[in-house]
Amino acid sequence: MSNLVRSASLTNYSEIARAVGINPLALLAEVDLNPGCLHDPDMRIPSQAVRDLLENSAIASGMDNFGLRMAETRQLSNLGAVALVAREEPTVRRVVRAMMRYSHVLNESLFVELEEANGIAVMREEFLVGQSGSSRQSTELLVGVMFRNLKFFLGPAWNPLRVCFSHSPPRDPSLHFRIFGYGVYFGQDFNGLVCTTSDLDAPNPMADAVMARYARQVLEASAGSARTSAVDSVRNILLVLLPSGQCSIEQVAQQLGVDRQTVHRRLVREGTAFREVVNAIRRELAAHYIDDGTRPLSQVAELLGFSALSAFSRWYKQQFGEVAGLRRRMHDGAERPDRPEGHKR
Template identity: 35%
Template sequence: MPILVRSASLTKYSEIARQAGIDPVRALREAGLDLSCLTTPDLRIPEASLARVFEVSLAGGAGRAESRTLGARIGEAWRLSDFGSLSLLLQHQPTLREALARVEPYRHLLSDSVSVQLEEIDDTAVLHVALVTARPDPGPEIVELTVGAVLSLVRAMLGPQYAPRAVHFAHAAPERLEVHRRFFGPRIEFDSEFDGIVLARQDLDRASPLADASLARYAQELLDLQPRYGEASLTDNVRRAIHLLLPRGAGTIEPVSERLGLSPRTLQRQLEQRGERFSSLVNEVRASLAARYLAQPRHSVSDISDRLGFSEPSAFSRWFSVEFGQPPSRWRAVNFGAGEERLGLDRH
């Protein structure tokens, strides 16, 4: 079953692409998408097709540096109303914390790909943004667009000029940073350990002047009347939770079941009823993340082993050899045309 997302980002894309010297009609046709996606924000389209639009745009842009800002520019243009039917409910929440809590239950109305996890440490709050895709790497433009959309929600609740403590991206920095600094702010960390936004913890509970409890109840009643045919399965939700939690050392069944509001035993039982096992899903996500990390030269094999929860690199290497048919360093060299010595990788 394909991973589906709303076409809202493409309604923003058209004008921004033209400004960058890109033909949006050609890009959509090459991606196999109907041109109605440029004007209709609530269509459900394959996430892989959206990624293809960006690939075509980068290949056909008047200048790569300009094209490389597409995701950030779309994020900059994002408004609360672009969350579609969920926007009224979000607008009338009393705090940012409450607004974030409303996103996950209705995420099926937005995207099968995106999950946002709130982590609180002392006086700091971190919004971890994870994308589950059928590709090893979601691509920097898609990541920047998604983090930008989350930042637009933060600013809708805290004020349009709100500056987060930092914005983090796991990918490398683009050639030019003017657009990124203008939108995300001056504190941008690239080549980071995660994708997401760092805030002051107290900002989560700052009262919103727009909150209206009656309108929030009305919006929720309307949302609950909508058909739920697009809602993700339990298995998909478990995969998303593992994608978020595994790189943070919390990929066991206890934290995953807690995120889903279930006990570990109930989660195990419900997965077994669907012919699934939690350990198999962890293995599946590990394989996806391993390929994603190995595509990024800055990650050593030891680093990847640790991120994926292995006790030592040799254990990771044995597991990887079973899954992919060769050791991780050799797989990386074959698939990305770089030798171990030049990349400075560990030998395992």
């Protein structure tokens, strides 16, 4: 079953498409999206179709910053009912956590995580992997929207310490610099924003405790019928845990606030098992990292939670029936384009 997203994710799509010389209706038809989704922000549409639409639009227009162009004019109100909850929270930290809590209402394939340590806060935003292909445009739209939402609360002069993207740099990064400032880094281990914890401590002068309670009640009532499946809940957590190597069923259960038997039972009811979910997400990520070609195999092994390159190599051969290094060399020779240089950590 396809994950769904609010059609508000396509706000400004038609205007941006026409501005760069492409036909929005023709491109919608290519991915079987009803043109009505451009006018009804609460229509639920397949997130895979939205991702494909943005990638196809970038290719058709020759604009590899198409998603960021869409993000440039977004407003907090585009979040719909989630904006009502976020706007009434007392601090920016509570605003961020509210948007995290209800992210599935906006996009069922979205994962958002906030980590704080030593005065630094990292807001990581990722998509659940599913089918092959790039998600560059959707990722830049997502990070751009979060950036603009934080500016709404922290003021136009605010900028994060870093804006991080896991993909390679664009041909021309000038739009990224104009929107985010010069703290933009590509080829990173995650997609998202880095700021200080003191930024998150900032008060929200618009907060209203009574309205916040009401907004949460309304949103939770409307979201009750769209609960995340057990498989997607486990995948969400594995996306965070895999690079640490701590991805056992016990650790996932702890993150979900249940015991390991409960996780096992929920997955069985959905026709799968924990090890199958782990292998599935590793296969999807491995295929992406190997074909992308920007990371050494030792780093790919680490990102997939393997303690050593040799363990990853054995697993890859078992799963794909070929040697990872050979696959990388074949893909590099046949398809890998020249990559522009960009900022790296």
